[in-house]
Amino acid sequence: MRDVLVLLVVALLLRGGWLAATLPTALAGDEIDYHQRAERFAGGWVDKYPGARPPVIETVYARLYRAFGVDPHVARAANVVFGALLVIPLFALGWQVGGLGVARGSALLGAVFPDFVFFGTYLWSEPLYMLLSTSALALLVFGARRGRAWFAAGLLLGVAALTREVGLLVPFGLAPALLWLVPRPWSRRVLAVAVMLLGFACVVGPWSSYASSKHDGHVWITTTTWFNAYIGNAPDRDIAEDNYKHLGRTPGEREHAARVLARRTIRERMPWWPLQKLAEVVPAMLTPNSFGVNRLIDQSMGREAVFTWSALDGPVFRYGLAVVTMLATIAVLVLGSAGLVLGRWPRVQILFALFVAVHWIGPLITFGLSRFRLAFLPVLMVAAVALVLDRHALWMASGRRQRIVAVVLAAVVFLVSVWQVPGVLTDPVWG
Numbered sequence: 001m002r003d004v005l006v007l008l009v010v011a012l013l014l015r016g017g018w019l020a021a022t023l024p025t026a027l028a029g030d031e032i033d034y035h036q037r038a039e040r041f042a043g044g045w046v047d048k049y050p051g052a053r054p055p056v057i058e059t060v061y062a063r064l065y066r067a068f069g070v071d072p073h074v075a076r077a078a079n080v081v082f083g084a085l086l087v088i089p090l091f092a093l094g095w096q097v098g099g100l101g102v103a104r105g106s107a108l109l110g111a112v113f114p115d116f117v118f119f120g121t122y123l124w125s126e127p128l129y130m131l132l133s134t135s136a137l138a139l140l141v142f143g144a145r146r147g148r149a150w151f152a153a154g155l156l157l158g159v160a161a162l163t164r165e166v167g168l169l170v171p172f173g174l175a176p177a178l179l180w181l182v183p184r185p186w187s188r189r190v191l192a193v194a195v196m197l198l199g200f201a202c203v204v205g206p207w208s209s210y211a212s213s214k215h216d217g218h219v220w221i222t223t224t225t226w227f228n229a230y231i232g233n234a235p236d237r238d239i240a241e242d243n244y245k246h247l248g249r250t251p252g253e254r255e256h257a258a259r260v261l262a263r264r265t266i267r268e269r270m271p272w273w274p275l276q277k278l279a280e281v282v283p284a285m286l287t288p289n290s291f292g293v294n295r296l297i298d299q300s301m302g303r304e305a306v307f308t309w310s311a312l313d314g315p316v317f318r319y320g321l322a323v324v325t326m327l328a329t330i331a332v333l334v335l336g337s338a339g340l341v342l343g344r345w346p347r348v349q350i351l352f353a354l355f356v357a358v359h360w361i362g363p364l365i366t367f368g369l370s371r372f373r374l375a376f377l378p379v380l381m382v383a384a385v386a387l388v389l390d391r392h393a394l395w396m397a398s399g400r401r402q403r404i405v406a407v408v409l410a411a412v413v414f415l416v417s418v419w420q421v422p423g424v425l426t427d428p429v430w431g
Contacts, residue, residue, distance in 0.1 A: 154199020
């Protein structure tokens with residue numbers, strides 16, 4: 001407990017310090033929409049067509065605005081807390097994988113990882129999503145023998161899905177691993193999956209029912225699912241995004257039209273569509289760039305971070321921190337990928353691998369962005385720390401085929417990431 005508290009304080013200090021250092025920074029990208037919607041909700045506005053965004057994070061921001069005043073720094077401070085709390089499930093997962101050393105290392109890495117610090121001060125939904133989904137994983141791992149843990153994990157996954165829509169597929173992706181994780185008999189394993197999905201449905205079901213009642217068709221979480229598939233598969237994304245506004249009078253009509261167009265485009269791109277999407281999405285997900293790096297070195301369109309203290313505002317600090325951030329990201333991606341393959345914790349290993357894989361499905365169907373990988377980076381952090389601390393034993397205990405897969409996977413991830421570094425430094429919008 002003492003270790004967790006110390007690491008929690010470290011995480012809070014780093015995120016709080018970065019928030020204080022970047023207080024004058026203006027909102028950018030989707031942050032503006034999150035803030036504006038929360039402001040309207042705080043004032044009593046009722047969305048005629050709910051589902052433009054997942055409801056949880058804008059509801060959290062709206063409640064905070066009502067309590068403390070409409071100020072984006074209030075929401076940013078909330079994300080400082082959400083981001084710092086991630087060290088708790090990271091510690092728990094690390095403990096299960098490799099004992100106290102891996103637990104401390106995983107939580108410490110989560111506390112100081114640059115992109116986690118940056119996102120802990122932005123108005124995005126990622127900090128809360130990572131906290132909820134990683135906590136659900138920890139519950140499944142530690143509570144494999146307890147029905148209450150299965151249900152609680154389902155509840156957390158439900159709230160996570162209502163925070164970021166990519167979470168909608170996660171419980172179904174984890175179900176096969178839960179069948180393996182829970183001790184026999186098979187009836188108990190099937191019960192565990194059913195209870196987890198019941199908890200998930202108890203959260204997502206009411207929202208889906210409510211949102212669907214306000215639209216012409218069924219709504220799972222948002223009314224932009226097919227919008228993303230449409231623009232992500234269109235020949236020109238900018239033109240498609242502009243055209244989407246004219247596809248119908250209501251969100252339901254636009255989604256229906258987008259579904260037809262997206263399916264048509266995918267059919268037209270067959271049989272090469274899967275390979276084309278891999279070529280598009282893999283570099284985008286593995287780029288060393290990120291919203292944090294972008295805000296450090298991008299001087300266009302008012303996106304650049306503005307520092308409270310002028311001593312920090314110089315190219316040496318900005319580019320130095322950007323390079324450190326990129327190196328840290330590449331290290332976690334490479335070592336985490338190898339660690340997942342070489343790990344000696346088969347049941348948890350399968351759970352981790354499926355958790356990572358299910359978060360690739362949405363981007364491969366729609367489009368990839370660097371921030372989408374944040375969802376599974378906590379898992380890769382645990383695997384990376386376990387590999388570094390126990391590398392000799394893991395390597396010696398692995399079979400020849402396992403070693404080859406680990407080396408090839410790590411090499412591919414490394415090459416795809418590293419070749420983009422010069423492009424990011426010369427053009428911050430790269431990737």
